Amino acid sequence: MKILVTGGLGFIGSHTVVELQHQGFEVVVIDNLSNSSEDVLDGISAITGKEPIFENLDLRDKKKLNGFFEKYPDIRGVIHFAASKAVGESVEEPLLYYENNLGVLTYLLQELKQKGNGNFIFSSSCTVYGQADSMPITEAAPVKPAESPYGNTKQVGEEIIRDTCNVNPELKAIALRYFNPIGAHPSAKIGELPLGVPQNLVPYITQTAIGIREKLAVFGDDYPTPDGTCIRDYIHVVDVAKAHVIALQRLLEGNNATNYEVFNLGTGTGSSVLEVIKSFEKVSGKKLNYNIAPRREGDVIQAYADTKKANTVLGWKAESSLDEAMKSAWEWEQKVRS
Numbered sequence: 001m002k003i004l005v006t007g008g009l010g011f012i013g014s015h016t017v018v019e020l021q022h023q024g025f026e027v028v029v030i031d032n033l034s035n036s037s038e039d040v041l042d043g044i045s046a047i048t049g050k051e052p053i054f055e056n057l058d059l060r061d062k063k064k065l066n067g068f069f070e071k072y073p074d075i076r077g078v079i080h081f082a083a084s085k086a087v088g089e090s091v092e093e094p095l096l097y098y099e100n101n102l103g104v105l106t107y108l109l110q111e112l113k114q115k116g117n118g119n120f121i122f123s124s125s126c127t128v129y130g131q132a133d134s135m136p137i138t139e140a141a142p143v144k145p146a147e148s149p150y151g152n153t154k155q156v157g158e159e160i161i162r163d164t165c166n167v168n169p170e171l172k173a174i175a176l177r178y179f180n181p182i183g184a185h186p187s188a189k190i191g192e193l194p195l196g197v198p199q200n201l202v203p204y205i206t207q208t209a210i211g212i213r214e215k216l217a218v219f220g221d222d223y224p225t226p227d228g229t230c231i232r233d234y235i236h237v238v239d240v241a242k243a244h245v246i247a248l249q250r251l252l253e254g255n256n257a258t259n260y261e262v263f264n265l266g267t268g269t270g271s272s273v274l275e276v277i278k279s280f281e282k283v284s285g286k287k288l289n290y291n292i293a294p295r296r297e298g299d300v301i302q303a304y305a306d307t308k309k310a311n312t313v314l315g316w317k318a319e320s321s322l323d324e325a326m327k328s329a330w331e332w333e334q335k336v337r338s
């Protein structure tokens, strides 16, 4: 059974391709290599022994996208990762984000509508909650006005899918709201490859430890949290990948309750920045060079998931601990730099 994975050479995409292949799916990857490298295909096949079909295509090209679906009429499901995801860049370049994250989404949905069937998994984010009023955050928590165009594209993206599925019963979709995916495949053959200076905490930690960055700036230790630093729900990327396969199978088997469902993907445990640093130092045996810097604009104080819905309805639960995730991130960093 052929499954399309857009952005399948990216961080979460590549780990999901591996899990799909483990489950016997035939995978077709579309990626325009704007934030990934074709070498990731070798990493995937080194793990699974199978290389996915790869189409180097920009999804913003409607004609090419239509040609793709004509070439592969037997695509049975789509997992859509391809999107721009740098919060700061989205503030500078909103139109790029609205075209790439929302224009492309409408083209994909139009193709599925034309095909007359669609099992669609959407890469959403806990960013839709903004600073939630209470912890842990359930899927019923209100969506708050987005703090960035990036966050807005996740909110509006969910609405586009919901509204489309409401009037096209042949289309079924699940939006997965990631908390903070971190780490790498335990084989260290695929992992996170941030281009340029990492925006996210964990790659910045590992690049500091390996000597690429001089030191980590901790953005604020004066928050109303136990140790003063922000709290997040850091989840192993392989756990996130496995959830995508389970969600896809739910749609393929027609087990969905409604034709648009939303699930949080988190561990249910919040960890502060200092706790993540401590975890890294424990698993790596290295002392991390960091200092306390001013707060970063737009950071929420804390965000961690209520995972009951995904655990009970989806039948999925995160299995890896923060230490295991940090260990895999460190092993990947050392491998990439070796």
Ligand code: WQD
Residues within 6 Å of the ligand: 085, 087, 124, 125, 126, 127, 178, 179, 180, 181, 199, 200, 201, 202, 204, 216, 217, 218, 219, 220, 229, 230, 231, 232, 273, 296, 299
């Ligand atoms: C985590 C914590 C920072 C870097 C973002 C997106 C979200 C999702 C995940 C795509 C915060 C602190 C960070 C650093 C630091 N992306 N930090 N020094 O902001 O929770 O979420 O990435 O889906 O949508 O918003 O992740 O890793 O950037 O930050 O102190 O050099 O680490 O202040 O408290 P974030 P992050």
